[in-house]
Amino acid sequence: MVSIKDIAKAVGASPSSVSIVLNGKAKQKRISEKLTARIEEAASEMGYYPNRMAVGLRTGKSKTIGLIVENISNNFFSSLAKIVEDEARKFGYNIVYCSTENDASRGKEEIQMLYNQQVDGYLITPANGMEKAIENLLSQNKPVVLMDRNIEGLPVPFVAIDNFSAMKQGIDFLIEVGHKQIGLVTVDLELQQMKDRERAYKESLIQHQLKYNTANTLKLKYGNTASQSVALISAFLGQRNKLTAVVFSTNYLGIYGLRSIQQLQLNIPNDLAVLCFDDNEIFELHSPPITVIKQPINEIAKTAVEILIGQLGHTKAVEQTNILLQARLIIRKSV
Amino acid sequence: MVSIKDIAKAVGASPSSVSIVLNGKAKQKRISEKLTARIEEAASEMGYYPNRMAVGLRTGKSKTIGLIVENISNNFFSSLAKIVEDEARKFGYNIVYCSTENDASRGKEEIQMLYNQQVDGYLITPANGMEKAIENLLSQNKPVVLMDRNIEGLPVPFVAIDNFSAMKQGIDFLIEVGHKQIGLVTVDLELQQMKDRERAYKESLIQHQLKYNTANTLKLKYGNTASQSVALISAFLGQRNKLTAVVFSTNYLGIYGLRSIQQLQLNIPNDLAVLCFDDNEIFELHSPPITVIKQPINEIAKTAVEILIGQLGHTKAVEQTNILLQARLIIRKSV
DNA sequence: CTGAAAGCGCTTACAG
């Protein structure tokens, strides 16, 4: 590996001059044009690239961003990851990812690893229980942007969608179309977004003078396996055949749900209308295609990176730091 | 951030002793048990964690692995990424990912970035044109493991599936079941795996005394948009209605294909039998569920990490470094 | 206009 010293030797200058030139500060530091040219030529000829470890140690900047998501293999998060990668790339940043699996202790370890690795900023979809660790980061003046899930009371920028009105929009639609017995399948995570979605379900029913019956809500354990979940959804859907519509509060629950419905040999939408929160190629392709509430993944990722990069000092800081984007109801054929 | 110096000061020892103890070499370097205990206590009390940049600069190791895939948002690669993360984590490694989008110049830039960042090892699904860059890595003695796609003639470990026999198995099955007019939808990438799959298609037909007709193969451009691809597949499938079965040579082609088939309102499997290379939740859930050739993603990822970690000196080197795993034909209801 | 020196936090030969 060729170092600054090597170049200095090659052109007969000092390492400091080389460093200055290579950092584009030649003019500012009044290095002669002649020396500047010689150094630049030598650098490109010798194939010089700075050792980021050394730069990092010296400057405290690693040009790396830590991305902590629930699970990188989940479609929602991997789509997010791709946009994050592309955006960060424009500013010369690499991304190191970690999956929490919604396990706070795993998440905390990951924050620690990223911290030791000196990542410059953090993009996090926090699991419950990570509040303290994130607060620590903030108190160390590390730039953090939360995505998808907020932590109440932490002074940290946050970009996500307005879960309440997104879900409300969906349920309102089901009701307008004539459904009166609407079931909800959700997950027992104590996440604000899940609570918001559930609350929207309830309030929409009440607002439309429909009965809110807790028996019409199925709350699955997060830790359940796929086949357990499918079985539980099947039982839920099979028993209460008075339901005319069901809404799944996440992507993967919807996928499980479709499997259950297939097993039960119910016809969508005749036997049962289906609405799902979060889109997925599966839903678009299903016969019939499933009506969904779609999050603007692109916009979420872009905005989050933009804010983070702003904090890292590359662009102007974004003024409004709590950003709630709107989801869109995409009407297909399942309702 | 607390440093080794701080600890040294706190316990009244030298930084070197602290370093030795904290690296678990106290016994070996014959540091007294008393000092060892004092240092360890202070370190945990003060919340010491090594600065990985400094360690990296000094030792040349960053405890980071670079993962270069075609596209992190693609289900196959994000699933791979999750297993890679979990396996690497066991050995204390972080993963930084990059998507090439099958663009060699982007891929080369990414290798360069990872190199500057001093990643310890590389896990790569190479795009065509990255051969030279990978060769460079090898000549610098950087550990590299190729996944999914090989590069002929490079002395580099490689783990993937036996694409030829996997595809052969699938086509043989279609023929045994009675199909004589079998179409193939594939992509124009000059990748060995794609060639192997195509070759298997051809050879299976010939072996069974069926006509191999190039008009029955549709080769899509990699750069096509989703809707372009769907339109082209529709045209292909619509015209030659003598086809009784079609096989898609990748995951995303299959997804496009299902959309085309839906648009054409063809019944699977009565009007057209469908077989797809690579599994996907979509296929499992489709009505009817699609028969697929499934790659053992878990095994691929685990094996690749295992070999890489082996090369990094943590476990014994794996002896057999070119590993071809077997794919499995999963018979569902689309044939 | 340019160079010598210090120092980021760590590890490792070396000396005692």
Place this chain on the structure above:
DNA sequence: CTGAAAGCGCTTACAG
């Protein structure tokens, strides 16, 4: 048994 010193590759205040 323990410490002082050098050095990884870089950047930046300082001196001239």
